[in-house]
Amino acid sequence: MDATFKERVEERLNQGLLGQWYVIAKSKQIQPGGLFRVKALSRDLVLWRGEDGVxxxxxxxxxxxxxxxxEGSVKGKHIACAYHGIEMDGEGVVAKVPALRNCPLEGRKEIDSFVVEEHAGGVFAYFPSADQPDPTPLVLPYEFTNGAYEFFxxxxxxxxxxxxxxxxIADPMHGPHxxxxxxxxxxxxxxxxVKLTAVDGGFVVERVAQQGANFDWAEVIVENGTPHCRVNIPYPPAGGPGGMMRVVNFLTPVDEFNCRIFFWRCRKVKGIEREVWRFLFRTTFEPLHxxxxxxxxRMLAAMKPDARNRERLYQHDIGITRLRQTLSKMARAQVSAEDALKEEPQVSQNA
Ligand code: FES
Ligand SMILES: [Fe+2]
Incomplete structure (x- = not known):
């Protein structure tokens, strides 16, 4: 039996929205001539860096x-399968079949390929949707581009x-508890x-009576094609220069039951302060974080996947409610766009 519209929307929400950029690895995990296996949005992917560095x-x-x-190896710009040696290029086209001369597979696009870009030490991949098959502009967080921040x-x-x-992240009241x-x-x-304010591409959720004493503020951006969140972590005076630590988070669905979180821990430091911060972070603060x-x-892993079906939200959960409304709206739009494309009349050859 075909899945209903509602079931398909729920499946899209569980596996991750398409038509967006996600972080899938750290750049340094793939050295020239190296490859890296990764699962994202329920897809098994391989990343490799050709001998040209791309x-x-x-x-x-x-x-x-x-x-x-x-399981194979990198050969020039291609990846070679270990089983019978087929070489694939970065567009998913069979470049070479070494075991059979003039094999008709050569030159055929046989598998999906993904556009990737590298920024701030992370690998960003675009996952196409039916209505956005080509990559949308990658919108980087300002912390990566304005030069004011040092980050790990x-x-x-x-x-x-x-x-x-x-x-x-959209729930600042869990901080002090x-x-x-x-x-x-x-x-x-x-x-x-807690109060909520709409911003470009998402919202800010913050405590009403307290700022700067705990995790009291979060920004959640989900509608700009490069979903990410930012929070501030207060540091005591012993925390060294740079004021509050900013954490920019990217969350990538691995599959329905797992996700990978990428944290950029940022501080506004320059020159010697930068060195002090790097030293303090590595020696003292990283284990605390x-x-x-x-x-x-541990808390999230212990929650049942369907916990949301038996919960009683209260005033503090306005960020969670807004997030769910936004993601559901986006998922419904994606599934509707897929249906509309399927139903488009085929243009007759004789027209
Ligand atoms: S399975 Fe990859 S070359 Fe045969
Ligand atoms: Fe937390």
Whole structure:
């Protein structure tokens, strides 16, 4: 039986919206001549960096017998399957079949390829949708482009649907409760109200009575084609120069039950302050941040996938409600666009 419209919308929401840019790896994970297997939006992908230094991305699937290309090796600009040696190019076209002269497979596009760009140490991939098959403009966070910030990129796999992970960011009131025993997030009051303000491509959610004492503010951008979030983490005076730490987060759905989170931890520092911050971060603050993140990871992993079907939201959850409304609207629009394309009348050859 065909899935209903509602079921397809739910499936799209669970697996991740298309027509968007997602971060899928750190640039340094793929050295020249190297390859890297990654799963994103329920697709098995392989990234490789040709000997020319250019990064390429296709399905992790050899069109001959279906072996994973990630078991193979890089040859010039191509990736070569380990099983019988077929070479694929970065467009998903069979470049060479070494085992059979004049094989008709040569020159045929057989697998999907993905446009990738590298920025701020991250690999961004575009996942096409029916109505946006070509990449939309990649909108980078201003922290990457305005030169004021120094940043570190780290990543972690969370055993949770990506929507719970974004909702966790859109929920500033969990800071003083879940993280109340930590170095950076123990301050401020545990009670407040929350307000929401619309901004370009998303919204800001913040505490009404308190700013700057805990995780009191978050910006969630989901409608600009490059979804990401930003939060501020207060640092005590012993935290060195640069004021609050800004964390820019990108969340990539791996599959229905897992997501990968990429954090850019940023501070406004220059010159010698930059060196002090890098040193303090590596020696002192990074382990403290991982402690906080482990609290988030454990909480989300322990929640049942269908927890949202039996919850009682209250005033603090306005960010979560707005996020769900926005993502649902986008998913419905995508599935409707796919239906409209299927129903488009075929142009007659004789017309
Ligand atoms: S399965 Fe890849 S070359 Fe045969
Ligand atoms: Fe948290």
């Amino acid at each position: 990064l390429r991305c296709t399905e992790d699937y050899c069109p001959h017998r279906g072996a994973p290309l990630s 990129l780290t990543t972690s796999l969370w055993e949770s649907n990506y929507r719970y992970a974004i909702e966790n 879940l993280h109340g025993d930590t170095f950076t997030l123990s301050g401020g009051s545990r009670e407040d109200k 991982w402690y906080v993140l482990e609290q988030d990871r």
